[in-house]
Each structure stands twice: as C-alpha cells, then as structure tokens.
Amino acid sequence: MATLFPSPTEPSTISSAVDFEPDEQWKSRLKVDIENNLRSMVNEAKQTLQDTLKKAPVSAIERERLTEEHVATMKNIRNLAEEQFRIALERERQERRWAAGQTLDQEWSESMIKEQ
DSSP: OOOSSOOTTSOOSSOOGGGGSOOHHHHHHHHHHHHHHHHHHHHHHHHHHHHHHHHSOOOHHHHHHHHHHHHHHHHHHHHHHHHHHHHHHHHHHHHHHHHTTOOOOHHHHHHHHHHO
C-alpha cells in the first residue's frame, strides 16, 4: 500500500525546514553581536537617567516619571534587538534555502535580487 510519507529508509526528496534552520551556536553568536551593537544605546540610556538624577534633587514623582521613561527606552531597545534577530534569522534561513536550490519566499527573493 502506498503511503503519503517516505519511510525512514527512503531518502527524502523534499528538504525539510529544519535543514535551513541555523543551529543554536549560530543563534547565540547573533544575539551576542546584536547586544554588542546596541550596547552603546543601553549605556547612553543608563547614563542619561543617572545624569538627570544627579543634576539636582528630584521629587518622588519626577523620579518615577524619569524611571518610567528609562524603562520605556530600554523596552524600545529590547524590541529593536528582537526585530534585528528575527530579520537576521529569517535572512539566514532564506540564504540557506537559496544555496540549496530551493524556492525562496517571494519578498525575500525580490530583496535578494535588489541587493545583487
């Protein structure tokens, strides 16, 4: 009887998405690179908060407002890091798919053509 899935002993003619997924080491290096690239933004945000708090005495309300602004800034930086990670990861997947002769997602295909 015919099956829909190849048996484990049959070579698969269809590459799975896992074949294009970067390993954890690659992802870890990417995270470190992104953290290093954004470190100056984080340091600047921390320094700005510290400088503002040191300039003159601030009320509890003002301190809370400044702290909330700092937390919002840090959240924005974190969101930027996550976005950069997601874009770089998808780009690596698409490049691996392209290198294996597989079909690229349409928008990535157009983007890669423009870059060449």
